[in-house]
Amino acid sequence: MHNKTMRVHSDDVTRATKEALVRRGVTLEDIAEIVYAMQSPYNEGLTMQHCVSSVDRVLNKREVQHAVLVGIELDELAEKKMLSAPLQQIIESDEGLFGVDETIALGSVFTYGSIAVTTYGHLDKQKVGIINQLDTVPGDHVHTFLDDLVGSIAACAASRIAHRWRDLEEMGQTFAAVDPVSFGKKVKKLAEI
Amino acid sequence: MHNKTMRVHSDDVTRATKEALVRRGVTLEDIAEIVYAMQSPYNEGLTMQHCVSSVDRVLNKREVQHAVLVGIELDELAEKKMLSAPLQQIIESDEGLFGVDETIALGSVFTYGSIAVTTYGHLDKQKVGIINQLDTVPGDHVHTFLDDLVGSIAACAASRIAHRWRDLEEMGQTFAAVDPVSFGKKVKKLAEI
Amino acid sequence: MHNKTMRVHSDDVTRATKEALVRRGVTLEDIAEIVYAMQSPYNEGLTMQHCVSSVDRVLNKREVQHAVLVGIELDELAEKKMLSAPLQQIIESDEGLFGVDETIALGSVFTYGSIAVTTYGHLDKQKVGIINQLDTVPGDHVHTFLDDLVGSIAACAASRIAHRWRDLEEMGQTFAAVDPVSFGKKVKKLAEI
Amino acid sequence: MHNKTMRVHSDDVTRATKEALVRRGVTLEDIAEIVYAMQSPYNEGLTMQHCVSSVDRVLNKREVQHAVLVGIELDELAEKKMLSAPLQQIIESDEGLFGVDETIALGSVFTYGSIAVTTYGHLDKQKVGIINQLDTVPGDHVHTFLDDLVGSIAACAASRIAHRWRDLEEMGQTFAAVDPVSFGKKVKKLAEI
Numbered sequence: 001m002h003n004k005t006m007r008v009h010s011d012d013v014t015r016a017t018k019e020a021l022v023r024r025g026v027t028l029e030d031i032a033e034i035v036y037a038m039q040s041p042y043n044e045g046l047t048m049q050h051c052v053s054s055v056d057r058v059l060n061k062r063e064v065q066h067a068v069l070v071g072i073e074l075d076e077l078a079e080k081k082m083l084s085a086p087l088q089q090i091i092e093s094d095e096g097l098f099g100v101d102e103t104i105a106l107g108s109v110f111t112y113g114s115i116a117v118t119t120y121g122h123l124d125k126q127k128v129g130i131i132n133q134l135d136t137v138p139g140d141h142v143h144t145f146l147d148d149l150v151g152s153i154a155a156c157a158a159s160r161i162a163h164r165w166r167d168l169e170e171m172g173q174t175f176a177a178v179d180p181v182s183f184g185k186k187v188k189k190l191a192e193i
Numbered sequence: 194m195h196n197k198t199m200r201v202h203s204d205d206v207t208r209a210t211k212e213a214l215v216r217r218g219v220t221l222e223d224i225a226e227i228v229y230a231m232q233s234p235y236n237e238g239l240t241m242q243h244c245v246s247s248v249d250r251v252l253n254k255r256e257v258q259h260a261v262l263v264g265i266e267l268d269e270l271a272e273k274k275m276l277s278a279p280l281q282q283i284i285e286s287d288e289g290l291f292g293v294d295e296t297i298a299l300g301s302v303f304t305y306g307s308i309a310v311t312t313y314g315h316l317d318k319q320k321v322g323i324i325n326q327l328d329t330v331p332g333d334h335v336h337t338f339l340d341d342l343v344g345s346i347a348a349c350a351a352s353r354i355a356h357r358w359r360d361l362e363e364m365g366q367t368f369a370a371v372d373p374v375s376f377g378k379k380v381k382k383l384a385e386i
Numbered sequence: 387m388h389n390k391t392m393r394v395h396s397d398d399v400t401r402a403t404k405e406a407l408v409r410r411g412v413t414l415e416d417i418a419e420i421v422y423a424m425q426s427p428y429n430e431g432l433t434m435q436h437c438v439s440s441v442d443r444v445l446n447k448r449e450v451q452h453a454v455l456v457g458i459e460l461d462e463l464a465e466k467k468m469l470s471a472p473l474q475q476i477i478e479s480d481e482g483l484f485g486v487d488e489t490i491a492l493g494s495v496f497t498y499g500s501i502a503v504t505t506y507g508h509l510d511k512q513k514v515g516i517i518n519q520l521d522t523v524p525g526d527h528v529h530t531f532l533d534d535l536v537g538s539i540a541a542c543a544a545s546r547i548a549h550r551w552r553d554l555e556e557m558g559q560t561f562a563a564v565d566p567v568s569f570g571k572k573v574k575k576l577a578e579i
Numbered sequence: 580m581h582n583k584t585m586r587v588h589s590d591d592v593t594r595a596t597k598e599a600l601v602r603r604g605v606t607l608e609d610i611a612e613i614v615y616a617m618q619s620p621y622n623e624g625l626t627m628q629h630c631v632s633s634v635d636r637v638l639n640k641r642e643v644q645h646a647v648l649v650g651i652e653l654d655e656l657a658e659k660k661m662l663s664a665p666l667q668q669i670i671e672s673d674e675g676l677f678g679v680d681e682t683i684a685l686g687s688v689f690t691y692g693s694i695a696v697t698t699y700g701h702l703d704k705q706k707v708g709i710i711n712q713l714d715t716v717p718g719d720h721v722h723t724f725l726d727d728l729v730g731s732i733a734a735c736a737a738s739r740i741a742h743r744w745r746d747l748e749e750m751g752q753t754f755a756a757v758d759p760v761s762f763g764k765k766v767k768k769l770a771e772i
Contacts (some may be wrong), residue, residue, distance in 0.1 A: 470660070485686065
C-alpha cells in the first residue's frame with residue numbers, strides 16, 4: 001500500500017547514502033581513485049577532481065542510492081547477527097554463489113549501459129584499491145554487499161566519463177575543457193532527466 | 194572473507210525458502226494458479242499439478258532461493274520497524290520508485306531467459322491472483338518485496354513450461370505425455386545442470 | 387580493431403535512428419500516444435507534447451539508437467530474405483522463444499531503471515496502440531524486432547516521466563509547470579550526463 | 580505473425596550454431612581452454628574434457644544459440660559491407676560505445692546467474708586466449724560480436740562448473756567423480772528443464 005504522507009525527501013536519501021558509505025569506511029575519494037586508475041590512460045586531461053565529481057553525480061541517482069542503502073543495511077545487520085537463519089550465515093560467510101549482492105549492484109550498473117556492466121565485472125574480479133581492502137580487513141566486519149556496491153559506483157562513474165569523452169572527441173576537446181565542479185553538479189532544470 | 198566451515202547445506206536453504214513463503218501467506222498452489230491461468234490457454238494437456246511441479250522446481254534454484262530469503266527478511270524487518278531511517282520508511286511505504294524489489298526479483302527471472310522478463314513485467318502490472326491479495330491485505334503488513342518475488346517465481350515457472358512445450362511440439366506431443374511428478378523432480382544426477 | 391578515423395558523428399546516428407523508425411511506419415507521435423495512455427492517469431498536467439518530447443529525448447541516447455538501428459536492420463534484411471538459414475526462418479516467423487529481440491530491447495530499457503523493465507514487459511504482452519498494429523499488419527512485413535523496440539522506447543519515455551513526476555511532487559508542482567519543449571531538449575552543457 | 584509451419588527444428592539450430600563458430604575460427608576447445616584456465620585452480624579434479632563438455636552443454640541452450648547466430652550474422656554481413664549506413668561503419672570499426680554486442684552476449688550470460696555476469700565482464704576486459712586472437716587477427720575480419728559471444732559462452736560454462744562444484748562439495752567429492760561425457764550430455768528426459 002502506497003502511503004504518500006510518509007515519503008522521504010530525495011535530499012534526505014542522498015545524505016543518508018553518502019553517510020552510510022563513510023560510516024562503512026568508504027570515501028568518495030576512495031571510489032574516485034579506482035575510476036581515475038581505470039580512465040586516465042584513455043581520457044586526456046582527466047583529473048582526480050573530475051572523478052570525484054563523477055562519483056558524486058552517480059550517488060545522486062535514485063537507483064544507486066537505494067542499492068547502497070539496502071546493501072549496507074544487510075551488511076550491518078549481519079555484523080550485529082540480527083538476520084534470521086540461514087540468511088545470517090550465508091551473508092556472514094560471503095558465500096560465493098549467493099548472488100544477491102551482485103544482483104543489487106548490477107541494478108545500478110545497468111542504468112549506465114552495457115559498457116558499465118563489463119567494467120563492473122572486471123572490478124569485481126580484480127578487486128582494485130578500496131575494494132580489495134574491504135575484502136581483507138581484519139575483524140568481524142561483514143562487507144558482502146559493500147565491495148560490490150563500491151565496484152558498481154566506480155563502474156558507473158567510469159562509464160559516465162567514457163560517454164562524455166566521446167562527446168568531447170566530437171567537439172575536438174579533452175577533459176582539460178571540462179570544469180570539474182560543473183561535471184558533478186546536478187543540473188536543477190526541469191529540462192534535465 | 195569466505196569461511197567454508199560455516200556453509201549452509203543446500204537442503205536447509207531449500208527448506209527455509211519454502212517455509213518463508215508459507216509464513217508470509219503464500220503457498221506453492223497460490224503461485225501455481227497464476228502459472229496455470231497464464232499457460233493453460235496455450236499448452237494443451239497442462240494441469241495444475243504440472244504448474245505446482247514447475248513452481249517447486251523453480252524454488253530449488255539457488256538464485257531464486259537467495260532472492261526469496263533476502264526479500265522476505267527485509268519485509269519482515271520493516272514490519273517490525275527494525276530497519277534504519279530512511280530505508281525503513283522507503284520500504285514500509287512501498288515507494289513506487291524504490292526499484293530494489295524489482296531488481297532482486299529480476300535477478301532470478303533472468304535465469305529463465307528474456308521471455309521470463311516480459312512475463313514478470315506483465316504480472317507486476319496486472320497483479321494477478323495472490324499478488325493482488327498481498328497488495329491489498331489489511332493491517333500493517335509489509336509486502337514490498339513479496340509481491341515482486343511471487344511474480345518472479347510465477348514468471349520463471351511459466352517460462353519453464355513454455356520452453357518445455359516447444360520440445361513437446363517437436364516430439365509431436367502435448368503435456369498429456371508429461372508425468373507431473375517427474376516434471377518437478379530435481380534430477381539428482383551429476384550430468385544435470 | 388578500433389579505427390577512430392571511421393567514426394560516425396553522433397548527429398548522423400540520431401538522424402538515422404529517427405529516419406529508420408519513420409521508414410518502418412512508426413512516428414514519434416505513435417510512440418508518444420502509448421506513453422500518454424500509460425502516464426496521464428497518474429501525472430497531472432501531462433500533455434501529448436510532453437510525451438513527444440520525452441520520446442524524442444530517449445531517442446537521443448546512444449544505447450537506444452544502436453538498439454533501433456540493429457533491430458530494424460535485421461527486420462529489413464529478413465524481409466528481403468537476405469539472412470542465412472536458419473536465422474532467416476527464425477526471424478521471419480517471429481519464433482516465440484527467439485528472445486534476441488527482447489534482449490536487444492531490454493538493453494535500452496535497463497538504462498531507465500527497473501521500473502522501465504516492468505513497464506516494457508507489460509507493453510510487450512498487452513500490445514498497446516502501434517505495437518498491436520505492427521503485429522497484425524497485412525503483407526510480408528517482418529516486425530520481429532520493431533514491436534519490441536517501440537515497446538522499449540515507450541517504456542523508457544514513461545519511466546523518465548515517472549521519475550520527473552517524483553521531483554515535481556517534492557517541489558509541490560505538476561507537469562503544468564514543465565515546458566514541453568525544454569523537457570525534450572538535450573542540454574548541451576558539459577555538466578550534463 | 581507467428582507461422583508454426585516454418586519452425587526450424589532445434590537440432591538444426593544446434594548444428595548451425597556450432598558450424599557458425601567453426602566457420603569463424605573458433606573451436607569448442609578454444610573456448611574450453613579459457614574455462615579451464617579460470618576454473619582449474621579452484622575445482623579439484625577438473626579436466627579439459629569436463630570444460631569441453633560444459634561448453635558443449637551451454638551451446639545446446641536456445642538463448643545462447645540465438646545470440647550466436649545473430650551476432651555472427653552481423654559480423655559476416657559487416658565483413659561483406661552489406662549493412663546499411665551508419666550501422667555498417669559502427670560495427671566495422673568496433674566502436675567502443677556501441678554496446679549491442681555486449682547486450683546480446685549478456686542475454687545468454689544472465690541465464691547462468693549473476694556470477695556468470697561478473698565472469699563475463701572480467702573476460703571482456705582481459706581478453707584471454709582466443710578472445711585476444713580474434714581482436715588482433717590481421718586482415719579485414721570483423722569480430723565485433725564474436726569476441727563478446729566467446730566470452731559469454733566461456734562465462735556460462737565456467738559458472739555451470741562453479742555451481743556443480745558446490746554440489747560436489749556437499750557430497751564430499753571433487754570433479755574426479757564426474758564423468759566428463761555425461762557432464763556434457765543433454766538429458767533427454769521430460770523431467771529435465
